[in-house]
Amino acid sequence: MTTPVLDVDPYDARFASRATGLLGVFNRVDVLSAADVHVANRLGALADEPDEQVRLAVALAVRGVRGGSVCIDLREMARVAPDLPWPEVGSWTDRVKASPLVGPGRPLRWDLDLLYLDRYWRQEDQVRADLTVREAQLPPSVDPAVLQDSLDRHFPELTDQRLAAESAVRRWTTVLGGGPGTGKTTTVARLLAVLHDQHGPGLRIALAAPTGKAAARLQEAVQQVVATEFGAADRERLAGVTASTLHRLLGSRPGDGTRFRHDRENRLPHDIVVVDETSMLSLTLMARLLEAVRPDARLVLVGDPDQLASVEAGAVLADLVAGLTARPLPAGSVRPVVVLTHTWRFGSVIGRLAGAVRAGDADAAVAVLAAGEAPLDLDTSEERIRDDVVRAATAIRAAAKDGDARAALAQLDRHRVLCAHRAGPFGVQAWSRKIERWLADVPGDPREGEWYIGRPLLVTANDYALGLFNGDTGVVVRQADGSARAVFARGADLVDFAPSRLGDVETVHAMTVHRSQGSQFERVTVILPPADSPLATREMIYTALTRAKEHVRLVGSDVELRAAIARPAARASGLRLRLASG
Numbered sequence: 286m287t288t289p290v291l292d293v294d295p296y297d298a299r300f301a302s303r304a305t306g307l308l309g310v311f312n313r314v315d316v317l318s319a320a321d322v323h324v325a326n327r328l329g330a331l332a333d334e335p336d337e338q339v340r341l342a343v344a345l346a347v348r349g350v351r352g353g354s355v356c357i358d359l360r361e362m363a364r365v366a367p368d369l370p371w372p373e374v375g376s377w378t379d380r381v382k383a384s385p386l387v388g389p390g391r392p393l394r395w396d397l398d399l400l401y402l403d404r405y406w407r408q409e410d411q412v413r414a415d416l417t418v419r420e421a422q423l424p425p426s427v428d429p430a431v432l433q434d435s436l437d438r439h440f441p442e443l444t445d446q447r448l449a450a451e452s453a454v455r456r457w458t459t460v461l462g463g464g465p466g467t468g469k470t471t472t473v474a475r476l477l478a479v480l481h482d483q484h485g486p487g488l489r490i491a492l493a494a495p496t497g498k499a500a501a502r503l504q505e506a507v508q509q510v511v512a513t514e515f516g517a518a519d520r521e522r523l524a525g526v527t528a529s530t531l532h533r534l535l536g537s538r539p540g541d542g543t544r545f546r547h548d549r550e551n552r553l554p555h556d557i558v559v560v561d562e563t564s565m566l567s568l569t570l571m572a573r574l575l576e577a578v579r580p581d582a583r584l585v586l587v588g589d590p591d592q593l594a595s596v597e598a599g600a601v602l603a604d605l606v607a608g609l610t611a612r613p614l615p616a617g618s619v620r621p622v623v624v625l626t627h628t629w630r631f632g633s634v635i636g637r638l639a640g641a642v643r644a645g646d647a648d649a650a651v652a653v654l655a656a657g658e659a660p661l662d663l664d665t666s667e668e669r670i671r672d673d674v675v676r677a678a679t680a681i682r683a684a685a686k687d688g689d690a691r692a693a694l695a696q697l698d699r700h701r702v703l704c705a706h707r708a709g710p711f712g713v714q715a716w717s718r719k720i721e722r723w724l725a726d727v728p729g730d731p732r733e734g735e736w737y738i739g740r741p742l743l744v745t746a747n748d749y750a751l752g753l754f755n756g757d758t759g760v761v762v763r764q765a766d767g768s769a770r771a772v773f774a775r776g777a778d779l780v781d782f783a784p785s786r787l788g789d790v791e792t793v794h795a796m797t798v799h800r801s802q803g804s805q806f807e808r809v810t811v812i813l814p815p816a817d818s819p820l821a822t823r824e825m826i827y828t829a830l831t832r833a834k835e836h837v838r839l840v841g842s843d844v845e846l847r848a849a850i851a852r853p854a855a856r857a858s859g860l861r862l863r864l865a866s867g
C-alpha cells in the first residue's frame with residue numbers, strides 16, 4: 286500500500302506539527318486531529334510505549350469518542366479510509382493487547398474485542414452492573430388484584446401501553462420507546478396512577494428530561510392527561526407532579542458538569558423516577574443517573590431509540606432497547622422493553638416520511654415527497670424560506686413590541702431552520718447570518734442594538750444562578766415602562782431577566798438538529814447536509830423531520846436525502862452486547 290503524498294501547510298492548526306510516521310500520515314489526511322495525535326504520543330511517552338501501531342490505536346480511540354463512539358473495533362477501522370496504510374489486524378490487535386498502555390488500571394482497556402479509553406469502559410461496565418443489580422433483586426411486591434383493577438381502569442384494552450404500565454409496576458427498570466405521538470407521555474401519566482394504586486399515599490415521583498424545554502413539555506403533557514382523563518381521586522393525587530431537568534434533579538454542582546450531589550452515597554429519595562428523551566443521554570449521564578437512583582426505586586426510561594444519540598459519546602437508549610430485548614425472558618415475566626409503534630397524532634404525511642427514513646427506505650421517502658402533499662416540500666428556493674423566516678420573526682417581534690411575552694414565546698415555536706452542521710455553508714452560523722441580512726432588509730423595522738425588542742434567544746450554557754439551561758429559548762420583550770427584559774418559560778410560568786444578566790446566549794433563527802431534540806415546532810425548514818458529510822445520517826434526518834408538527838421543508842435535492850437515509854449513524858459501543866449477555 287502506498288502512502289499518500291500531501292502538501293502540508295506547517296502553520297495549519299489541524300496538523301500536529303511533530304506528527305511523524307504512521308500518526309503523521311493519518312493526521313495529514315484529517316483522519317486524526319492534532320489533539321488525537323498529541324494525546325496518543327503523550328500517553329505513549331508516559332507508559333514507555335514506542336510502538337507506533339499502538340499509538341495509532343490510542344489516537345483512534347480518542348478520535349472515536351469525538352465522534353460519539355465509546356470504543357473502537359480495530360477490525361472495522363480500515364473502512365474509515367481504505368487507502369491508508371492500516372496495520373495488519375491480527376498483529377495490530379496482539380500489539381495493542383500486550384501494550385503497557387492497555388489493561389486494568391491503565392489508560393486503555395481491551396474488552397469484548399474492543400478498545401476503550403478506560404473512563405468509558407468503567408462507565409459502560411457500571412451501567413451494566415447497576416442494571417444487573419436492579420434486576421437481580423426480588424421484584425417489587427405487587428398486589429395482583431389491585432393491579433388488575435387499575436390496569437383495567439386506565440388501559441381497558443390489552444395494548445403495548447398496558448404492557449408498559451404493567452412492566453413499570455412489576456419491574457424495577459422499564460424502557461418505554463416510541464416515535465412522536467405514539468402515546469409515551471399518555472402511558473407515563475396513566476402508569477403513575479397505576480403505581481399510586483399500588484403504593485398508596487406518599488409515593489415520591491420524579492419526572493425529568495435532559496433539557497428545560499423537554500421537561501416543560503413532559504410536565505405539560507402529563508398534566509393534560511391528568512386533567513382531561515382522570516377521575517377526581519387520581520386527579521388530586523397527581524395534580525402537583527412537576528418535571529425538572531435531569532441536571533437539576535441530580536443536583537448539579539456549578540463548575541462540575543459530570544459529578545452531582547446525588548450519587549451512590551447520597552441517593553435520590555424518590556420511589557419512582559421517570560426520564561423522558563432518554564436518547565439524548567450520554568453514557569456518562571446514564572451512569573450518573575443509575576448510581577443516583579435507589580436500587581429499590583422504579584426507573585422508567587422513555588424516549589425514541591431511532592433519534593440522534595447524545596452530542597457526547599454513547600447511544601444509550603438504542604443500546605438499552607437492543608441489549609435488554611435480546612436477554613432471555615424468564616417464563617411468566619413481563620418484558621422490560623416496550624416500543625410503541627402506533628402513531629396517534631399525525632398518521633399524516635410527515636409521519637409517513639419519517640417512517641420511511643427510519644426504515645432506511647429512500648425510494649419510499651422520495652415517493653412520499655414526490656406525491657406533493659401539502660405538509661411537505663423539497664425545495665431549494667430561498668424566496669420561500671425567506672418568506673417563512675421573515676413571517677415568523679415579524680410575528681415574534683410584533684408580540685414582543687406589544688409586551689405580550691406569552692404570545693412572543695408561542696410565536697418562537699412557529700418556525701425553525703434546522704441544520705446538521707454548525708459551521709460551513711450548510712451550517713447554523715451561515716444560515717443565521719443570512720437570516721439576519723434578510724431581516725435587516727425588511728423595510729421600516731430596524732433591529733437596533735444587541736438587545737433589540739423581539740430578539741429570539743438561545744441559551745448556550747447552563748446558568749445555575751439564573752436557573753437557565755443550555756437549549757432554553759426566550760425572547761426580548763418590551764415592558765410597560767419601555768425597558769427590555771429577556772423572557773423565558775419555566776414550566777407553566779414565565780421568568781424574566783435584565784438582558785445584561787444573561788451570559789451565554791445567541792440569536793436563534795436557526796439551530797442544529799442536535800439542539801432541537803426535545804422541542805417541536807409548527808413548521809420546520811431542514812437544510813440537508815451535503816451527501817458526503819459524515820453528519821448526513823438517517824438519524825439526523827429522522828430527528829429533524831419529527832421536530833415538525835405541521836409542515837416540513839427540506840432544502841436540497843433527493844441526492845442529499847438518499848445519501849443520508851443510506852447512512853445509519855455508526856457509534857461503536859459494547860453496551861448492547863454486555864446487556865444482552867446479562
Ligand SMILES: Nc1ncnc2c1ncn2[C@@H]1O[C@H](COP(=O)(O)OP(=O)(O)OP(=O)(O)O)[C@@H](O)[C@H]1O
Pocket residue numbers: 446463464465466467468469470471472506629630
Ligand atoms: N391509547 C390511546 N388511544 C387514543 N389516543 C391516544 C392513546 N394514547 C395516546 N393517545 C393520543 O395520542 C396523542 C399523542 O400521545 P402522547 O403525547 O402521549 O405521545 P408521545 O409519544 O408522548 O408524543 P411525543 O413524543 O411527541 O411527546 C395524544 O393526543 C394522546 O391523547
